[in-house]
Amino acid sequence: MTYVRRAYVAMDTRIDMAGWREGASERELVQLLDEAAGVFYEVEAAATRFRPDSDVARIAAQPGAWVRVSPHVAYPLQVALWLAEWTGGRFDPACGHRLAALGFDTDYQTGQRFSWPGGSPDATFRDVELDVARMAVRTLRPLLLDLGAVAKGYAVDLALARLRGAKLDGALVNAGGDLAAFGVGPDGGPWQVVVAHDLPAFSPVELRLSAGSVCSSGLYARRGPNGAPHLWHPRPGRAQALAATVIAPYAMMADGLATACMLIEPDEIGRLCEEAGAEAKVWYEDGTTVETRGWRAHGVA
Numbered sequence: 001m002t003y004v005r006r007a008y009v010a011m012d013t014r015i016d017m018a019g020w021r022e023g024a025s026e027r028e029l030v031q032l033l034d035e036a037a038g039v040f041y042e043v044e045a046a047a048t049r050f051r052p053d054s055d056v057a058r059i060a061a062q063p064g065a066w067v068r069v070s071p072h073v074a075y076p077l078q079v080a081l082w083l084a085e086w087t088g089g090r091f092d093p094a095c096g097h098r099l100a101a102l103g104f105d106t107d108y109q110t111g112q113r114f115s116w117p118g119g120s121p122d123a124t125f126r127d128v129e130l131d132v133a134r135m136a137v138r139t140l141r142p143l144l145l146d147l148g149a150v151a152k153g154y155a156v157d158l159a160l161a162r163l164r165g166a167k168l169d170g171a172l173v174n175a176g177g178d179l180a181a182f183g184v185g186p187d188g189g190p191w192q193v194v195v196a197h198d199l200p201a202f203s204p205v206e207l208r209l210s211a212g213s214v215c216s217s218g219l220y221a222r223r224g225p226n227g228a229p230h231l232w233h234p235r236p237g238r239a240q241a242l243a244a245t246v247i248a249p250y251a252m253m254a255d256g257l258a259t260a261c262m263l264i265e266p267d268e269i270g271r272l273c274e275e276a277g278a279e280a281k282v283w284y285e286d287g288t289t290v291e292t293r294g295w296r297a298h299g300v301a
Helices: 026-047 055-061 071-086 096-101 151-165 251-263 266-276
Strands: 002-010 013-021 128-131 136-139 170-175 178-183 191-195 205-209 211-218 241-248 279-284 289-291
Touching: 002 026, 013 026, 013 151, 026 055, 026 071, 026 151, 055 071, 055 096, 055 136, 071 128, 071 136, 071 151, 071 251, 151 170, 151 178, 151 211, 151 251, 178 191, 178 251, 191 211, 205 211, 211 251, 241 251, 251 266, 251 279, 266 279, 266 289
Parallel strands: none
Antiparallel strands: 002 013, 013 170, 128 136, 170 178, 178 211, 191 205, 211 241, 241 279, 279 289
16 A cells, blocks of 8 residues: 655645645645645635636736636536525625725735725625636626635545546645545554644544534734734624534535634524534634534544
């Protein structure tokens, strides 16, 4: 049995990939992992809001016009708009210009700043139209999209699909806490996943995963130059969520849900996850937590 692990940097995070196949050579597996990792760079080039040549930037530059886009933008945006509708705009992909104003405006690779000062201050997801059949997007008012809550999970799904197509016996892809796997681990059992949020008195959560995805979000993960959290919250609710972890069949959905669960009220989490076929746990600043009914079935320690 040959087992290989590789690490990459893309989408402003570390990408860890592992896979194995009985009878394969190490060189063959390295090539397969490297090829699968290429999807992160493809998605990043189309979906980033930090580069003037991305699809997201082209949409922002042409308000009112239909702009043809890559599937790497259309499909994540489709999920983001569904979550925005479900949450009544508390999850909103039309917030890129607001995040830029908070200081999240710098390309991690070049150090160059890219913002969109012309965004309408009251623009929301309802000002975004998506035609999936034509792979086209139109904004009704000037705005800058932010697909950070779904694009990374989408790339994880694509990378894992390529490894599945290569007929590996098992593989795991972890993009900075957005993780998906299939098959069995190199020890012959489910992949062992440990979730470790950077919170006071937090005990690591251990999960067993043989298929599907685990994605997390937390206010501690990234802050702007003035200390502002990376989540834009249009309407702060009754409870302040600090972190969320979601288990779902696909990483793109788990990725978006992890952010959405940070923005909605505790009593809404179960219904949202049930509609999406997911399980979740959310941690709050007052020390309380919320778990969906099926959370512990995944082997929480």
